[in-house]
Amino acid sequence: MTRWRISSYKGSCLPLKMPLISTLKRNSWELRRSLRENDTIRRTSNSSGTMLFVLQGYSLRNRHISGSSRLYRRRAPRPIIHSGQECEHSLWNGDIQKNCWGCRMNDLLYKLIYRSLLKREARRSIVGRNRALKNAERGKFDRGDVNVVLVNLWRHYDKLSPDIPKEPTVGARHNVRFACMTLAFYTALLEAGIEEDDAKVLINDTLWRLYKKAAFLPRLIARILTSDLKRRLRICVKTFMFFPFSEPGYKFEIVADNSSENAIAVKWTRCPKIDYLRRQGAEELCLACLCNLDYPLLEYWGGRFDRPCVQAVEHAHYCHMRFNIREEGARDDGIGQDETR
Structure with missing residues (x-):
């Protein structure tokens, strides 16, 4: 009530x-x-x-x-x-009904989209893997195990979602809910008896499959528009800076970088995902399961990621991200090869 x-x-x-x-x-x-x-x-x-x-x-x-x-x-x-x-x-x-209905609609729409997506990618990523990554004696995950984890995930999400802060942009609201889902995923895996480090690896592998789907369109647009590697990276990064990492939900500035390998460098002074998980006491989870996805993301785009400073665990006031091109000979290794599991 x-x-x-x-x-x-x-x-x-x-x-x-x-x-x-x-x-x-x-x-x-x-x-x-x-x-x-x-x-x-x-x-x-x-x-x-x-x-x-x-x-x-x-x-x-x-x-x-x-x-x-x-x-x-x-x-x-x-x-x-x-x-x-x-x-x-x-x-x-x-206007009570309108605003509270809007909050519930955000969650309902998010769950409607991600229930099926996460179920599919979690099964592909987790089924058949060891329950303890370094101990084969505990057996392997089956579909039933994954289904139980997903049921508990959305149960924990429903408990956490009332505390999700309101953000000014659609992208920021989506990403905060994504962080909430990550925390619920982590809690559900711990309930299933999975070790903390193993749970972070499983979440990272599962969420990467979702990230890769989101990263495909910027990569396709960049390859159509230009063959220059630096310009491709700039197009991909700026597409994500338009959505979902747009202002005013995120605060950032493009900084000068005179390195010959650098395509674009960005200093981020506000990240809603880090802010939310920090309030939940889960900064290390943010780094392991969300922030570190930038490394395979840049490889997928044909670049190399460098992060001299990160907010998640160092308590810095900003994240400094450098998006560099790959070295000559390793630029296209693995790019365009989709996973088939």
Whole structure:
């Protein structure tokens, strides 16, 4: 049951257009004038499933009105409302349903996309591998093991998702949910008795398959537009800087680098994934399972990744990333070869 606290309101600018479900027959003007800060609106539903809103605090100041609370159908009155539980947004005009529905829609859409994608890639990456990577005596993963892990993954995701912060861009919102899914994946593997280091390897291998799908389109565009290796890398990197690593969700600047092998260098001063996992106490998980995917990503694009400074575990204020071309003789090794497992 969700509660919202009224932090402020606009007095007579609160039109109440919903029918009143109680013995209250007074004019809505009196109710508008009776709203006070710290009143509570509790969301509930009746037996028919209709969403109702209970105004608590109002009846305490109006004891002559029968009933301990007042119920309104469909919509709450229109104060500015701040939720301390499910939704972090400050809601203007009491548009509770719209904003909280938006939060749930983000999660529902994300889960709809990634349930099938992750299930497919997790099976390809994990089934048939040792449960303990350095100990064959524990046997190998089968499809049933992976299915149990995935069920527990989404159960943990549902527990973690209410704490996902709101981000200003679609790409940042997607990436924070991706980080939340990674943390849920890690927790599910630990529950299955997998060692921490082995769990990170399995997650890294699984998520790389998803990264590779996202990296294919920039690589294809770059190869169509130019044959110059540096220009190809710049196109790929700037495509990702447009989405999903775009401002203002991410903060970055392109820095000068006079090295002959460098195509582009970027200094990142804000990363929502690192910020989220740091709050969850999982900085090392971010480095092992997410940040380190940049190395195979650059190889897939035909380059070589160099990271002199990283925020995830060094507590630095920025990440310095250098996207370099490969050495002559190793430029196209393995590029374009898709995994067939």
